[in-house]
Amino acid sequence: MATAADGLQGLAKRARVEDAVAWIDAHVAPLAAEDVLLAHAAGRVLFQDVLAELDLPPFDRAAVDGIAVRADETVGASAYNPLLFRLAPYAGGPGDLPAGSAVRLNAGAPLPRGADAVVPLGHVEPHEGGECAVIEPVVAGSEVERAGSQGARGSTLVRSGRRLGPGDIGLLASAGRARVGVVRRPRVRCLSSSAAFETGTSLPAGAACDAIGPMLRTLIERDGGVLAEQHDAGSKPETLRTAMALPGADILLLVGRNDDAAATLAEAGTLAIDGVALRPGAATGIGRTTAGVPVLLLPDTPAACLWACEFLAGRAIRRLGGRSPQFPFAPRTMTVSRKIVSEIGMTEVVPVRCVNGGGAEPLPSFAAAGLRAITEADGFVVVPEGSEGYQRGTMVTVYLYDERARAQS
Amino acid sequence: MATAADGLQGLAKRARVEDAVAWIDAHVAPLAAEDVLLAHAAGRVLFQDVLAELDLPPFDRAAVDGIAVRADETVGASAYNPLLFRLAPYAGGPGDLPAGSAVRLNAGAPLPRGADAVVPLGHVEPHEGGECAVIEPVVAGSEVERAGSQGARGSTLVRSGRRLGPGDIGLLASAGRARVGVVRRPRVRCLSSSAAFETGTSLPAGAACDAIGPMLRTLIERDGGVLAEQHDAGSKPETLRTAMALPGADILLLVGRNDDAAATLAEAGTLAIDGVALRPGAATGIGRTTAGVPVLLLPDTPAACLWACEFLAGRAIRRLGGRSPQFPFAPRTMTVSRKIVSEIGMTEVVPVRCVNGGGAEPLPSFAAAGLRAITEADGFVVVPEGSEGYQRGTMVTVYLYDERARAQS
Secondary structure, X not given: OXXXXXXXXXXXXXXXXXXXXXXXXXXXXXXXXXXXXXHHOOOOEEOOOEEOOOOEOOOOEEOOOEEEEOHHHHOOOOOOOOXXXXXXXXXXXXXXXXXXXXXXEOOOOEOOEOOOEEEEHHHEEEOOOOEEEEOXXXXXXXXXXXXXXXXXXXOEEEOOOOEOOHHHHHHHXXXXXXXXXXXXXXXXEEEEOOOOOOOOOOOOOOOHHHHHHHHHHHHHHHOOOEEEEEEEOOOOHHHHXXXXXXXXXXXXXXEOOOHHHHHHHHHHEEEEEEOEOEEOOOOOEEEEEOOOOEEEEEOOOHHHHHHHHHHHHHHHHHHHOOOXXXXXXXXXXXXXXOOEEOOOOXXXXXXXXXXXXXXXEEOOOHHHHOOHHHHOOOEEEEEOOOOOEEOOOOEEEEXXXXXXXXXXX | OOOOOOOOOOOXXXXXHXXXXXXXXXXXXXXOEEEEEHHHOOOOEEOOOEEOOOOEOOOOEEOOOEEEEOHHHHOOOOOOOOEEEEEOOOOOOOOEOOOOEEXXXXXXXXXXXXOOEEEEHHHEEEOOOXXXXXXXXXXXXXXXXXXXXXXXXXOEEEOOOOEOOHHHHHHHHHOOOOEEEEEOOOEEEEEEOOOOOOOOOOOOOOOHHHHHHHHHHHHHHHOOOEEEEEEEOOOOHHHHHHHHHOOOOOEEEEEOOOHHHHHHHHHHEEEEEEOEOEEOOOOOEEEEEOOOOEEEEEOOOHHHHHHHHHHHHHHHHHHHOOOOOOOOOEEEEEEEOOOEEOOOOOEEEEEEEEEOOOEEEEOOOHHHHOXXXXXXXXXXXXXXXXXXXXXXXXXXXXXXXXXXXXXXX
C-alpha cells in the first residue's frame, strides 16, 4: 500500500537537453507511407520522389494571353509597319495554322500546328474585317512553353521528404497525379496519471491541469499528429502498464509526471531519461515500450508541459511524420534589449517581445507568469545549459511565433 | 455574337503591385465574429480581448513537484542539520497543514492552508517512519504560484487579433473558457470562365488548367479560407453576372482571366484594376460586386495564378479572416550567389535555393520552369518594379517556404 512517503525520489540526475534530443533522433524514425488523394495531401510529407509520367507540359503551349503566329511572318513588324494577320478560329486544341493567319488563345492553351510563337495581347492591335495588326516582331519560341521544358518524362518532379505546399499540389495535379504517397500521420495516445484531462467539474475552477488537454491536442495537430485517444488512465501502475501494451499508437504521451509512471515505464519497457535540464519542463522522462513505441512522461503544469512538448514530444511527433524535427518557428537574429539571467546547468526558455528598432525584450519568466508569458510574447530565446544569460546588446536567435512579428513584405 | 477578333484588348495599362495591394487593404476588412469551441479554435484569430473571469491561478499552487511546508520551519536546514517533517496526507485540495508537517504534492496542486512554500523533491530526503528531511531552507513564496500572479480577475488574458496557438489555447482553457469568439473564416467562391476545373477527361492529359483547382484549394485553406464552391461557370457574361450576384460568398475568385470577365465585372460591379505589373501574374484584375464582395480575376496558367494569389487574392483572404496580410513565409536576409536580372516596370518573383554559406542562388524563372521552379526552390526573392535586378553579393530578403531551410535549433 502506498504511503505518504512514496514518491519522494527526486530528479537530481537530469539529462542535458542535447542528450534527450539525441536519444529521440536515434530512436524515432519516420512512419511508413499511405496513399492519399491529392486534394488531401496539402501539408503532408512526400514519402518518395514523384517522377513525371508525361512530358511537362505535354505539348507546346502559350505562356501568355495573346495570338499564336508563325514567328517568321512577323519579321519587319513595327508601329510604322503593322503587319496584318487574319484571325483563324481556335478549336481549343491543335490543328493547322493557315499561313498568314493567327489564332487568339489564352495562356496555357496548346499551340496550333505550325505556330511557333505567341504575341502578347499588348503588342497586338485589333483591326476591322477579322484581322489584327502585329507591331513588333517575335522570335520562334517567344512566349511558348515548350513540351517537356518543365520536366521531361521520367524526371523527378517533387522530391521525397518535401512538405507539399500549393505549388507542389499544382505541379502534381498538372502532371496528372490524382493520388500521392505520403508519410502516415503519427497516432498519438495521451494518458494522464492525474486529473489532467478532467473538465473541471470535480476540480476547483481554473485548476492548472484543465489547460493541458486542449493544449496538447493543439500541439499534436500542429506537428502533424492525430490525437488517437486522450483519457485519464488513473495512477495505478497496472493501468499504465495495460495502456502501454495496447496497440494502435505510434507514440504515447503520459501527462502527470510522477515517480510511479517512471517506475512503471522502467519495468514495462525502457526508461532512458528521467528528468531533463530544461526550464520549464525539467520533470520530463523519455523511454519506450517493449514494442519500441516512444513514451514521453510530461510534467502536468501547463508551461512545463508545453516546453517538454516543444523540445521533446513534439520533436518525436515531427520525426514520426517525416517533418523537420526543428522548432516550427522562424529563427531570427536580434539583439537583447535588457539583460537575461539564467542558471548554469539548465537550458532555459525566455519569452521575449519584439521592440521597435529590432530588439528582443525579455518578459517575465514562465515560472512567474505561466502560459501568460506566451500570450504576451512574440517569441522566445533559448539560453543553453552552459550560459549564465546574455548582456544587453548581445546578438541572440529569437524563435518567432508567427508572421505578424516577422513580416516585412 | 462573338467573333474571332473579340478579346484583343491588351493589358498595357497595368497597375503597380503596391497600388493593387493598397486597393485591397482599403477595401477588404476582417469579417465578423463567430463563437467556437475552444477545442476548434487553434489557428483562428481572436475577435476581441479575452479578460480573466477568475484570478489566474485561482489559488496558491505548487510550481514544482515537492513538499509543501511552512517556510519559517525550514530555517537552519542544511546537509549537516537536516530538519525532519512529518508527512501529512494530502487530500488533493486545501486543508490545514499541521505545524511541523509537510505534504507531498505535484506541480499545479493547491497548497494546503498554512503552507507558504514548496521544497522541490531534489532537496528532500525520504526518512523512516513517515518523515522526510529538508536539507535547505526555503523562503516564503518559494516555488509557489500565487493566486492571481498570472492574471488578476478582469485583466486581459489574450488580445484581439492574436492567432491562437497551443499556449493561448492552454491559457484560455485554464482560465475556464470553453468557447471563444474568433473571426469567421472567409467563404471563397471559385469560378472558372474556362475549363480550369475540369478533371482532364475532355482535355489533353496534363493540360495546364488541371493544376489550378487543387492548387487554389490548398492556397485558400492555408490562408484560413473555406472553399465554399468551385465550378465552371462557362464563359458567358450572363452566367458570370448571375454568379457574381449570388449571396453566400465573402470573396469571389474568377479563374481564366479574359476580357469578357473583366467587361462583365465592370458592368455588374466595379473593375478597379485591370492588369498588374507582376511577373508571373500580370493578367490579374481586381474589383468588387455591387454588394461590395471583392472579386479577383486570376490568370489561368498555374504559376501566374499562384503568384496572383500570393500577392493579391491570398492577401484579401488573409485580411478577411483577420490574419496578417503579409506573405505567410519567413523573410530572411541573404546574399545573392548569382546575378538576378529583372525588367524595369515589372515586380518580378525569382525562385531561389539556399546554398552552403548562407547564399541564395537564383533558379530558372517561372516563365521557363512553371511550377517546377517552386518544387526546386527553398524560397523566393521579390525584385521591385524600379529595379533591374541584383548583382552577385547583394543583400536581399528571401521569403522561405518552410522551416527546413530556416531551422537552426
